Amino acid sequence: MLIYRILLGLLGLGVVVFVHELGHFVAARLMGIKVEAFSIGWGKPIFRKKIGEVEYRLGAFPIGGYCKMKGHDDITGGSGSKDGGAVTHEKGSFFAAHPFRRIVACLGGPLFNLVFAVLVLSVIWGVGFEVNTLSNRVVLVSDITPGVTNPADEAGIETGDWIVEIRGRRTETFNDIQGIIAVHPEEELPLRVERNGQTLDLLVTPALDRNTGAGRIGIFFWTDPVIELVAEGSPAEIAGLQGGDRILTVNGQELPHTMALMNILEERPPVLQIEYARGAITGAATLLPIYTEAGAASLGISWQAVRYQNPRLSPPMAIARGATETWRIFTISVRSLSLLFRGVDLTRAVSGPIRITYMIGDVAVEGFNRSFFVGLSSLANFLALISIALCIMNLLPLPILDGGMILLYLVEGIRKKPPHPRFVSVFQSVGIVLIAGLMLFAVFGDILHLAGR
DSSP: OOOHHHHHHHHHHHHHHHHHHHHHHHHHHTTTTEEEEEEEEEEEEEEEETTTTEEEEEEEEEEEEEETTTTTOOTTOOOOTTTTTTOOOTTGGGGGOHHHHHHHHHHHHHHHHHHHHHHHHHHHHHOOEEEOOOOOBBBEHHHSSSOOOOOOHHEEEEOOOOOEETEEEOOOHHHHHHHHHHHHHSSSSEEEEEEEEEEEEEOOOEETTTTSEEOOSEEOOOOOEEEEEEOOSSSSHHHOOTTEEEEEEEEEOOSSSSHHHHHTTTOOSSSSSEEEEEEEEEEEEEEEEEETTTOOOOOOOOEEOOOEEEEEOOOHHHHHHHHHHHHHHHHHHHHHGGGSSSSHHHHHHOOOOHHHHHHHHHHHHHHHOOOOOHHHHHHHHHHHHHHHHHHHHHHSSSSHHHHHHHHHHHHHHTTTSSHHHHHHHHHHHHHHHHHHHHHHHHHHHHHHHHHHH
């Protein structure tokens, strides 16, 4: 199963990278810049065919790809000779093009990532989809872990409340709540809750989680303790539990929601005496939980989630919704990026290629376990998120990245002359060291994260 997740993750990440390189390819051709080679995959080509001036390749490692523009690797960067004199470049080469044409060629990759996200999200909304999600009813962390006061407690939120609105925006699911809270740490947010048929207006100020860089208020999601699925051969199946059973008590304690069970399992009891309701019949079961080395309990139970059906939209409405969702994710991602500079633990908050690959595969496998279409829509939606993240990352004004190159060519266009070759050389060298360092840091964080799973 792990290999399956990794393969799906590599394939998904490869699609997003391929789209990025395709954007550079199309933009370069439109700007009159010659492309010498365009490859699907990396490594030694196992197939190549030249069509016109472009050699199309299939790499031995069929993940991602690259676009090799003519003269793009010229270390002088069109900046002249080593003594500062002018230098000419062959017609059609990257640095023979006007700086603003080079900027367009650099923008092609990130732009295609955005377009890809819009198209993917538009298709999802166009065909309609059903998702298993979590309700907007909440449980206070302080009720599960006493002794700690969180922003939700200070705001007057209580376990069992339904958070229906934050900052004037409707919150129909727990994901909606998290999405708003996460990007507004240390900001006072007006919210509306429903409690026992009454509507209350409250104010909450999320704290900054130093581990994730996101805002948090100290709430869990509320899930009724109703079993949806029991894994074959699991402790729950051996105990005789079935899908549809509602757990009433565990070891004599009432179970109003599933988080109460998590609280019981914190003590790692060797035996769970369970009372459950199956239709109009009440039964009892003895369950022997299995604990991992990390202390997590394996029961073999999947709880019933809230099913939310998104209706099929017409093509124009689907495209509009896809564009709106892309912009919303883009702005949230940019805002989240700024939170990384506020003293968070970057080894946990920043995901590298290993963790991203695993997450893509994990999302796909979990979705496909439910149904083929759920898996496909979950994977497509997550790829859209990764594509937007890749767009933002490449637009950062760092040397070597598209954003850094765009900044360099923008200055050249304004000054009407290329920068000195020594500056370009230092600029590129700093970029290589910086990106290599960031990559090593991200991979190190990935290893620590996965080792702690």
